[in-house]
Amino acid sequence: MMIDNNATKVITGKVRLSYVHVFQPQSIDGGEEKYSTSILIPKEDEETLRKIKTAIEAAKELGKSQWGGKIPANLKLPLRDGDEERPDDEAYAGHYFINASSKTKPGIAKPIGKTPDGKxxxxxxxxxxEVYSGCYARVSINFYPFNKNGNRGIAVGLNNIVKVQDGEPLGGRARLEDEFAEIEFDDVLEDDDDFLQ
Incomplete structure (x- = not known):
């Protein structure tokens, strides 16, 4: 079976982002700095999950050449169950998740309309x-095999992110606009022109 890059690439449906480090690379556990995010996929999004599982199978086939011609029994797989692995985190309830990363900065954009030819x-x-833990996006990712220091598995590369909707921020920090929306600031705005200078 011929495997190409299209077989291991997935563009997700609407997913939620968590642990977002897409504007500045971060080092995780002292490793190499990378751009990364955790992608939460609703369990009812069967189409995205089907595409991911198909891409993982294609990446396994690619990996045979670096795993001695066969797929190892103890292969680390990227698709994980949020209900099982993060039972105390309600954002992960009812979701599968994958962690995607890249050495190069992903493309980050939002849709703003259509071209005359409908694109x-x-x-x-x-x-x-604007892109934070808790917002919703569609993400382009690719799956690839690895064999490093005795660890063998399928990893996820982060390609591009299109933000599609705001969401409740994750991580406990409220937006400034939400926290202060009900508070009156008229006295500061009216009689303290010097303060605003």
């Missing part, structure tokens, strides 16, 4: 507060 137009997102 979607995008605008790059450069404001790092």
């Amino acid at each position: 979607t137009k995008f605008e790059e997102i450069t404001d790092s507060t």
